[in-house]
Amino acid sequence: MTSSSSPLIGIVMGSDSDWPVMEAAAKALDEFEIPYEVDVVSAHRMPHEMIAYGEEAAGRGLKAIVAGAGGAAHLPGMLASVTPLPVIGVPVPLKYLDGMDSLLSIVQMPAGVPVATVSVGGARNAGLLAARMLAAHDPELQGRMREFQQHLNEQATEKGKRLRNKVASPAGFGFGSGK
């Protein structure tokens, strides 16, 4: 799957069973209208294709790779070993061990081969981090990222206001109680 113009971000995963988690990365990129491609690339099950994907990614115009995998999640690190692009690893939680296995497989990379690891199941942040990487060299995109952050701020402020109104304490509490 590829969004319409030439993809800038590769979203890959060890299996299509990871898609329900990884879809959030694609949605985040959609929000910023960043073109991406999606594929299954497994270090364990299709090692030669995985190496080819990593080796060719930069030459094909990709700027970063978001790689998600569950269990013995070697995919992000193996991709990072064969591409000069930044790789963002997403630990996908499976039925057993709650994603601790994939988290530890991804996060403990040896020095020299970095993988930026997000939280277990944190595919949305992986998409947003990829957007920020592009925004570092794209003032227009950076402006949209600032607007997004401002929106988050407003939402959080509104939540605080609602909570303060709901939990009415006669003495008031904490900062911004409005008393």
Ligand SMILES: Nc1c(C(=O)O)ncn1[C@@H]1O[C@H](COP(=O)(O)O)[C@@H](O)[C@H]1O
């Ligand atoms: N961790 C890896 C790798 C890899 O790291 O290369 N390839 C597949 N997998 C993971 O195996 C899990 C089960 O896959 P299946 O659902 O296909 O059995 C998935 O979470 C996948 O990411």
